[in-house]
Amino acid sequence: xxxxxxxxxxxxxxxxxxxxxxxxxxxxxxxxxxxxxxxxxxxxxxxxxxxxxxxxxxxxxxxxxxxxxxxxxxxxxxxxxxxxxxxxxxxxxxxxxxxxxxxxxxxxxxxxxxxxxxxxxxxxxxxxxxxxxxxxxxxxxxxxxxxxxxxxxxxxx
Amino acid sequence: xxxxxxxxxxxxxxxxxxxxxxxxxxxxxxxxxxxxxxxxxxxxxxxxxxxxxxxxxxxxxxxxxxxxxxxxxxxxxxxxxxxxxxxxxxxxxxxxxxxxxxxxxxxxxxxxxxxxxxxxxxxxxxxxxxxxxxxxxxxxxxxxxxxxxxxxxxxxx
DNA sequence: GTCTAAACTTAGCCAAGGCTTACTTTGTGT
DNA sequence: ACACAAAGTAAGCCTTGGCTAAGTTTAGAC
Numbered sequence: 387x388x389x390x391x392x393x394x395x396x397x398x399x400x401x402x403x404x405x406x407x408x409x410x411x412x413x414x415x416x417x418x419x420x421x422x423x424x425x426x427x428x429x430x431x432x433x434x435x436x437x438x439x440x441x442x443x444x445x446x447x448x449x450x451x452x453x454x455x456x457x458x459x460x461x462x463x464x465x466x467x468x469x470x471x472x473x474x475x476x477x478x479x480x481x482x483x484x485x486x487x488x489x490x491x492x493x494x495x496x497x498x499x500x501x502x503x504x505x506x507x508x509x510x511x512x513x514x515x516x517x518x519x520x521x522x523x524x525x526x527x528x529x530x531x532x533x534x535x536x537x538x539x540x541x542x543x
Numbered sequence: 544x545x546x547x548x549x550x551x552x553x554x555x556x557x558x559x560x561x562x563x564x565x566x567x568x569x570x571x572x573x574x575x576x577x578x579x580x581x582x583x584x585x586x587x588x589x590x591x592x593x594x595x596x597x598x599x600x601x602x603x604x605x606x607x608x609x610x611x612x613x614x615x616x617x618x619x620x621x622x623x624x625x626x627x628x629x630x631x632x633x634x635x636x637x638x639x640x641x642x643x644x645x646x647x648x649x650x651x652x653x654x655x656x657x658x659x660x661x662x663x664x665x666x667x668x669x670x671x672x673x674x675x676x677x678x679x680x681x682x683x684x685x686x687x688x689x690x691x692x693x694x695x696x697x698x699x700x
Numbered sequence: 701g702t703c704t705a706a707a708c709t710t711a712g713c714c715a716a717g718g719c720t721t722a723c724t725t726t727g728t729g730t
Numbered sequence: 731a732c733a734c735a736a737a738g739t740a741a742g743c744c745t746t747g748g749c750t751a752a753g754t755t756t757a758g759a760c
Contacts, residue, residue: 399655401593401605402669408607411582414674415718418575422747425568436558443707448558450565455748457709462746474708474755498556501683504690510682512559517571521674525667526658533661572748579717600737612718614739619716631725631738 414521421520424490425449426459427468430477431487440477493527494519500530503537571678578677581647582606583616584625587634588644597634650684651676657687660694 401407429448433440446456460477463469468483479487497519501511522530558564586605590597603613617634620626625640636644654676658668679687 399652401589404604406669407605410670410673411605412607413670417674419746432558441707442709447561448564448568450569451747452749453708454710454750458747461709495556504683504686506680506683506686510680512563513567513570514678514680514683516567517574517678518675521671521678523663523667523671526661526663526671529661529663576716598737599739608717609719610738611720611740615717618739 417520422459423463423466423468424486424520425516426463427479427483427486428490428494430469431479431484431491434477434479442477490519493522496527496530496534497522499534503534574677579616580620580623580625581643581677582673583620584636584640584643585647585651587626588636588641588648591634591636599634647676650679653684653687653691654679656691660691 402410426445426449429445430440433444433448437444442453442456442460446453449456460469460471463483464471467480468486470478470480494515498511498515501514502508506514559567583602583606586602587597590601590605594601599610599613599617603610606613617626617628620640621628624637625643627635627637651672655668655672658671659665663671
């Protein structure tokens with residue numbers, strides 16, 4: 387019964403050690419937990435910046451979900467101390483919310499510009515950035531920034 | 544009451560049109576639905592390739608979840624026609640499962656090598672690849688491949 | 701000033717993906 | 731040959747993040 391030899395047959399990498407492998411997946415699972423929260427907070431921040439206010443209806447339309455879903459989510463954000471909301475009123479971010487929004491926005495921008503610098507179309511860059519944003523380590527983010535700097539000496543809108 | 548003017552105040556990009564924005568989030572949500580499935584199938588394929596068999600206990604250890612969770616998941620994979628499993632026995636992939644595993648593995652490898660080519664450490668590259676893999680469009684994947692080719696004329700390992 | 705549409709909330713449903721606890725099966729070691 | 735540990739399964743719980751349907755509040759039109 388073949389069981390322990392580190393066979394290496396395919397293109398490249400063998401399986402990582404069990405604990406390392408488990409940590410990889412754990413990191414991804416953890417990212418998924420905070421991901422949606424960050425997306426909401428980021429969007430709220432963007433709406434406040436670009437539209438002057440953040441209404442649940444706008445959020446629902448942009449997220450592509452029902453208003454009920456947004457309403458529920460806002461309650462969560464409230465409990466988490468990320469937004470200040472009064473029933474039937476427009477939303478505001480708390481300090482913690484502002485910080486999270488700024489942080490997310492910054493990461494998002496870097497990933498987005500990186501993808502464009504790599505040569506991606508606007509559409510692909512936008513979609514991929516939205517998904518990748520939460521799975522890029524600080525280390526990699528740094529490399530992306532460096533890549534942007536060297537590749538596109540001047541431009542950016 | 545300020546309401547509709549396309550204000551553009553910050554660093555860069557204004558908000559995308561509502562429908563486009565909603566589509567972005569929808570794409571991410573959809574990726575999340577298939578992500579776990581793909582990770583399991585990919586891991587099973589890797590275990591079969593590198594270890595000769597795929598046991599639930601191994602999967603649980605590598606995923607960092609309980610055996611019960613794996614057992615439940617295997618039932619789902621079975622219903623989806625991705626694995627062949629007989630109770631208490633080792634797993635095998637169906638043709639569809641093989642195809643999905645190969646596809647995931649390929650994407651995973653490209654992202655991983657891309658990150659290394661960018662300059663990421665082994666650890667960061669592994670973790671980020673695990674998370675990014677499911678959020679990279681074919682278009683971007685192509686660009687990554689091209690980047691690998693130009694940046695590292697020969698090496699790999 | 702009132703009435704009505706739009707915005708918002710609440711309640712209750714569902715599926716997914718974790719968990720623990722308890723049970724069954726398998727296969728080894730002696 | 732059997733007993734017992736390891737592997738696997740089953741049942742039942744919880745939280746998240748969707749949904750719909752029904753009710754409430756707000757605010758703008760007239």
